[in-house]
Amino acid sequence: MTTSQPMAFDAEKESLVLDAVERFVERELKPVAQRLEHADEWPAGIVAGMREMGLFGCIIREEYGGLGLSASTYAKVVERIARVWMSVSGIINSHLIMAACVQRNGTEAQRQRFLPIFASGELRGGLALTEPDCGTDLQAVRTVARRDGDHYVINGTKTWISNGIHGQAFAVLVKTDPQAQPRHRGMSLFICEKGPGFTSTRKLEKLGYKGIDSAELVFENFRVPAENLVGGVEGQGFKQVMSGLELGRINVAARGVGVARACLEESVAYAQLRRTFGKPICDHQAIALKLADMATRAEAARLLVEQAARAYDVGQRCDMEAGMAKLFASEAAVENAMEALRIHGAYGYSKEMNVERYYRDAPLLCIGEGTNELQRLIIARQLVERDPI
Structure with missing residues (x-):
């Protein structure tokens, strides 16, 4: 069962939400971000604040x-x-x-049961797709669920799962028919709450993107009620995950815009303060050209994100638009981070400066929610499908 209702734009509501988020970011995030990131500490207070603001229910309908x-x-x-x-x-x-x-895909009973507690943040979690031997090729997952009365029994391992330690529930992609051909027809999606047989085994250490917990999840004869099968029908999991990843890729692209803009803003400010040869470095052509390119990349990325989000809002298929936004914005973040580091010189290499963190965070965006190489393939295929000879 799939529902995709167009979302109406409410300018007043958007303004109120964004103002509240801006105040929250300035008051709660900015003073502690550098310290918590370097300590790789899960930001419990910030999560509590986001829950209070309702941010865990951002895209969940008001009903x-x-x-x-x-x-x-x-x-x-x-x-x-x-x-x-x-x-x-x-x-x-x-x-x-x-x-x-x-x-988008659950039964009405599932929406009534899960969405209110997802929205309140009472039950938080994420998406469990990646496995030790399976990343981009999701059809190769080996985690299996077999029917046993009014339950399914799940066995397998997921890795690099965001919110894996502090989250309580996950949408888990499994094989309910490992012999199905094509393979995607044997895949199903379950909402699994932690309990006996479902554990987080370890926190995975990362170059950047610290603070958020990335973990390995292990399922050993984990019993999940059959009523937790998203949509109530086996074999729909791959399609359901793909529809969810459209939103995920818009999110990653928006993160890319945020990082690209942060790099630009820090660089513009620093270039006006730092002086060489008797003038601010922004007056040197080499630096000015870098700033211009950084600004152009950030703005182009923002516009691609807006285009993809509008397509998602009206219920259109937007894997190409989301792929374009994710591809360009993530690469813009990486390029701007490198340029910001160069503009800051030795200070950019110091852990005292934010640009060092952006430089470590940005590469994740080229990998997460589908590698940029995969995005290029999706874009190319959609170009041909949408404009056949």
Whole structure:
């Protein structure tokens, strides 16, 4: 069962939400981001604040207790958070992909049961897709669920799962028919709450993107009620996950815009303060050209995100638009981070400066929610499908 209701744009609501997020970011995130990131500490107080603001229900419809934001507004929320600390935007992203899978594909009983507690943040979690031997090729997952009366029994391992330690529930992609051909017809999606047989085994250490917990999840004869099968029908999991990843890729693209803009803003400010040869370095052509390119990349990325979010809001298929936004914005973040480091010189290499953190965070965006190489393939295939000879 799939529902995809167009989201109406509410300018007044957007303004109120974005103002509240801006105040929250300035008051709660900015003073502690550098310290918590370097300590790789899960930001319990910030998560509590986001829960109080209703951000765990950003895209969940109001009838289920959420804020009912359009993807366009949600992308702006993500961008504002990512400009200060990208990791925090990831805490709500994975959770909301799970929620989107239920909202778009779940039965009405599942929506009534799960969405209100997802929206309140009472039950938080994410999406469990990746496995030790399976990343981009999701059809190769080996985690299996077999029917046993009114339950399914799940066995397998998932890895690099965001919110894996502090989350309580996950949308888990499994094989209910490992022999199915094509393979995607044997895949199903379950909402699994932690319990006997479902554990987080370890926190995975990362180069950047710290603070948010990335973990390995292990299922050993884990029993999940059959009523937790999203949509109530086996074999729909791959399609359901793909629809959720459209929102995820818009989120990652919005993060890219946030990081790209943060790099630009820090560089513009520093280039006016730092002086060489008797003048601010922004007056040197070499630096001015870098700033111009950084600004252009950030603005182009923002416009691509807006285009993808609008398509998502009206219920159109937007894997190409989301792929374009994710591809360009993530690469813009990486390029701007490198240029920001160069503009800051030795100071950019210091842990005292934010640009060092952006430089470590940005590469994740080229990998997460599908590698940029995969995005290029999706874009190319859609170009041919949408304009056949």
